[in-house]
Amino acid sequence: MAEQQVILSGMRPTGRLQLGNLLGALENWVRLQEDWRCFFCVVDWHALTTEYENPHDLVENTYQMVTDWLAAGLDPQKSVIFRQSDVLEHAELHLLLSMITPLSWLERCPTYKDQIEQLREKNLATYGFLGYPLLQAADILIYRAHAVPVGEDQAPHIEMTREVARRFNFLYKPVFPEPATILNQVKLLPGIDGRKMSKSYGNTIEMSDEPEEVRRKVRMMITDPGRIRKDDPGNPDVCTVYSFHGVFNSSESLRVADACRRGEVGCVQCKAELAEKLVRFLAPVYERRKRIAGDRDYLREILAEGAVRAKRTALETMEVVREAMHLKL
Ligand code: TRP
Ligand code: SF4
Numbered sequence: 001m002a003e004q005q006v007i008l009s010g011m012r013p014t015g016r017l018q019l020g021n022l023l024g025a026l027e028n029w030v031r032l033q034e035d036w037r038c039f040f041c042v043v044d045w046h047a048l049t050t051e052y053e054n055p056h057d058l059v060e061n062t063y064q065m066v067t068d069w070l071a072a073g074l075d076p077q078k079s080v081i082f083r084q085s086d087v088l089e090h091a092e093l094h095l096l097l098s099m100i101t102p103l104s105w106l107e108r109c110p111t112y113k114d115q116i117e118q119l120r121e122k123n124l125a126t127y128g129f130l131g132y133p134l135l136q137a138a139d140i141l142i143y144r145a146h147a148v149p150v151g152e153d154q155a156p157h158i159e160m161t162r163e164v165a166r167r168f169n170f171l172y173k174p175v176f177p178e179p180a181t182i183l184n185q186v187k188l189l190p191g192i193d194g195r196k197m198s199k200s201y202g203n204t205i206e207m208s209d210e211p212e213e214v215r216r217k218v219r220m221m222i223t224d225p226g227r228i229r230k231d232d233p234g235n236p237d238v239c240t241v242y243s244f245h246g247v248f249n250s251s252e253s254l255r256v257a258d259a260c261r262r263g264e265v266g267c268v269q270c271k272a273e274l275a276e277k278l279v280r281f282l283a284p285v286y287e288r289r290k291r292i293a294g295d296r297d298y299l300r301e302i303l304a305e306g307a308v309r310a311k312r313t314a315l316e317t318m319e320v321v322r323e324a325m326h327l328k329l
Pocket of ligand 2: 266
């Protein structure tokens with residue numbers, strides 16, 4: 001049998017994940033773990049590149065995020081679930097790759113200038129932040145991954161990873177496959193106020209919201225502002241509730257739009273229908289979360305076991321890398 005293809009992806013530990021993370025990334029990961037050898041990494045060092053002044057929540061955020069991963073259906077029997085800082089070889093490979101990576105590749109990376117602009121309140125003129133995409137390349141290459149599932153915003157980082165791999169393979173010897181990008185399908189979910197869903201706007205629906213909380217948030221969603229009475233004709237295209245019907249109730253969404261345009265369904269009823277769809281969609285996630293029940297020992301065990309498995313592969317790669325770079329006595 002041909003050697004199994006390897007997938008790696010990672011997320012910064014930002015705490016509780018949102019519905020959008022479940023649809024965008026996690027559903028994809030859960031599917032991939034059936035057919036590929038998957039590594040999923042909590043990239044806590046990457047979090048430090050922007051949160052170095054405020055690292056207090058890193059561990060708590062890690063537990064919460066791993067809980068969400070498991071609740072989404074990632075299976076530690078199938079996938080290697082681990083934390084970046086538990087596998088020190090990532091740092092060694094980052095250092096060695098830094099020797100061969102032209103500064104200009106990092107400086108021209110679109111996320112670099114963007115983030116510095118967007119996060120003006122933080123001082124990101126640091127060495128660590130400039131090196132962010134190279135650390136990411138090390139995360140990927142150390143498992144000799146063939147493909148990386150990510151959102152569109154990360155595509156330039158995977159492109160740079162391929163360039164670094166190519167340069168290494170050319171300078172020393174062919175060690176690294178050039179990893180492909182697997183783009184997460186995006187189903188654009190607005191926040192409950194119709195703006196972009198974002199923690200800073202306080203308009204999110206979280207994966208861990210209980211059914212009652214989901215119902216409450218759906219009741220608060222912004223609908224067609226032109227609609228005053230429940231039999232006024234509405235315009236679903238400007239309605240947040242309707243965007244959610246499109247994703248979570250897609251088989252019925254044409255009927256919903258039609259009834260709205262004719263003024264045959266009131267927003268209260270329309271929201272109640274959506275809320276039940278959402279609650280049903282999240283039911284398996286609640287179930288798995290309940291079984292984990294915040295058990296820290298269990299989470300620690302999964303991460304410890306994951307670190308052992310990740311390290312085994314990482315060390316194998318580093319043996320080859322050290323040899324290729326003439327570091328072996
Ligand atoms: N930069 C990625 C993000 O912000 C996180 C990340 C770090 C990552 N290392 C990775 C993603 C390796 C994929 C593979 O989403
Ligand atoms: Fe939105 Fe539904 Fe109200 Fe129409 S009926 S405006 S789709 S909530």
